[in-house]
Amino acid sequence: MLARVRQFTKLTNVEAMGAQAMRRHNVALVMELIARDAPVSRVELAQRTGLTKATVSSLVAELTGAELVRDLGPEPGRAPGRPAGRLVLDPYGPVALGLQFGSGHIAGVILDLSGRPLARELRRFDVAGAGAAEGARAARPVLRRLFDEATTAGRLVAGVGVAVGGLVSRGLVTALPLGWRGVDVRALVAGELRALDLHGLDVLVAGEVACAALAEYQAGAARDWWYLGGEEVIGLAPLNPAVELAGDLGHVPVRRRGEVCACGGRGCLEVYAGRAGMAASAGVADAGAEEPLVSRVRTRDPAAMRALDRAAEALADALVAVRALLAPETIVLGGRLAAFGEPFRQRVVERLAPGLTLRPAKLGADAALRGAAGSVIARVVADPLAWIEG
Template sequence: MRRHNVALLMEMIARSAPISRVELARRAGLTKATVSSLVAELIQAELVRDLGPEPGGAPGRPAGRLMLDPYGPVAIGLQFAPDHIAGILLDLSGRQIARDLRRFGLDTVSPTDGVHAARPVLRRLFDEATTAGRLVAGVGLAVSGTVSARSDSAGTVAYSPALGWSEVDARALVNAELHALGLHGLDVRLDSEVACAAHAEYRAGAGGDWYYLGGEESLGLVPVSPGSVLAGEFGHVPVRPRGPRCFCGERGCLRLYAEPAAIARSAGLPERSGSRLLGGDEPLIGQLRAAEPAAVRAVHQAADAVASGLVPVRALLAPEVIVLGGRLASLGEVFWNRLHARLPDGITLRQAKLGPDAALRGAAAKVIGAVIADPLAWIDG
């Protein structure tokens, strides 16, 4: 019961800061004495900070305002993409402390060599944390592709077409790099880039029965709320029964029309473009701004295919909101307006709050989320 109550208060503080002990007690249905005792424990562990009374508050005993401690533990996020390795250091509230990026062709080397290339990024981020006097709670990994959800293969990248990885134990490889740096016993978490981006949107305020639709290298649809599990690949939903054959064996899969490479190919452009984190403009975006007919036609075709793919989603999952992110969101009004016009009745569409770094931030936020979900595990060490 204590573990549950501490986690409940921690989540409330994370979602509603600044918040008073009185309001926490009211929302949680706990006594004020219980809340005060548990909050004191969280403050002692440097997970929560008391900001003191609100300036200009009402007369009487002042109510302290609580928030996640910005000087508490931090989390590292790593994103593995075909042309780079990105790293970020976030505090408990999601504020960026440091960031690093290394250009590297991961799709041209073995998974072991690719993960080894992340060592300088890890070293620099740990140095930043040490300089700031912070403890690192763990490392989150974001990888394009399918990540195994089976308990017997946790931490495995089942298949990543963008990286050319298949059945790769990414957690073990990253742990080996951490050990080489003299870092042991850290929590290492792995998830797909789409799931990480969805989690970042959750931490940015999204919630309820919402689903995140997007991706940088692939196309995914995942629940925004943490703890939810959605099996399968949205890109492999058949939308054109007589369409071309996909590598999965089916015909007319959504990915053949709406993944970034497919849209570029349909517009007569090179299938591969650099990561948006590396800066620069994509040729497709430039052609859309110029209203080039081939680019507009390709984007409209993608929007129509996505709308078709959302028909069974509406019937089976009845999502309240679809949050549009990733490269699809970067297509702007040409894609948005077409999708909105074709969207099945009963689905609301919203733009994601975060940009190209959503998956990177979400990878670190997965580690932070684990601390928030079970603060006693962190406190007890």
């Protein structure tokens, strides 16, 4: 299969590079401000960076020439004079592919640089029941269709970001949900790309919580907030894209003499606020991939509401430890628990001591998938010259 593919060059020793290193830094600075503040003018960029307008114009020319940035022209209806071009990340430039392994599905998305989805793919597949190699192989037709879409649209592919249901540390899966503990997902997905004759592509892998946190940040949430969510796990991650970190809040014990958890521990948050735990508490069968309680909460089914209370109380108790350790001022609640909407968030808020704001997430169940593709965009934004020279 023919696909237009480009690779990042390796970062060389910046100290030895002098002027070239300065240029790399300034291009990245301008690109990052355009990503954050778009639409933004050259004059505003000069003010915000402290660079001269001539330097900014030259850096912007480099970015527009590479189709990373687009000048939308002056605002319609603007008074005549010297019009200020509005700069945005180029929605017609390279695209980022996102892939997500959930326990019951494999999802894919193509995002343009502005974060707009151009195509989506969904394959129902028992990922949790299959081994990692078989699960990765099941992603091959999803990847093939995404690349076909990108190629048909004449787009360069900047890389593939992968969100894994669970948590990932130093490239290896560490959490329980998929049963992929210790698996190097990057190597598996890279192998699937080679099988499709796609070579030299960057593959970035992170856990679903870190991916969803990045997606919320890219959708406008603040850098010093934290994200609490996950579809398969209950995780906590900073929204700061420069920090690669996600903690497994689900296995923090909240009841000293609580029930035994699948991890071997006792009284973990997961037992009370996890999907299986909440289903059992409400006396509902856990179908595996789908959340069985959301519709019951909507109709205010008493058993479901009791399970919701129990989960909210356990989460509020876990947040006591989070506050002692990290002192967050704002936490964004997303993922599976956010699907219960305001009835759940309010129940948690009622149990929190003052000083912590728990905000609903902007994005829904596709946050991790968008963040997977978003990690590729973040990489282009952080070092556009690597892409331009690649």
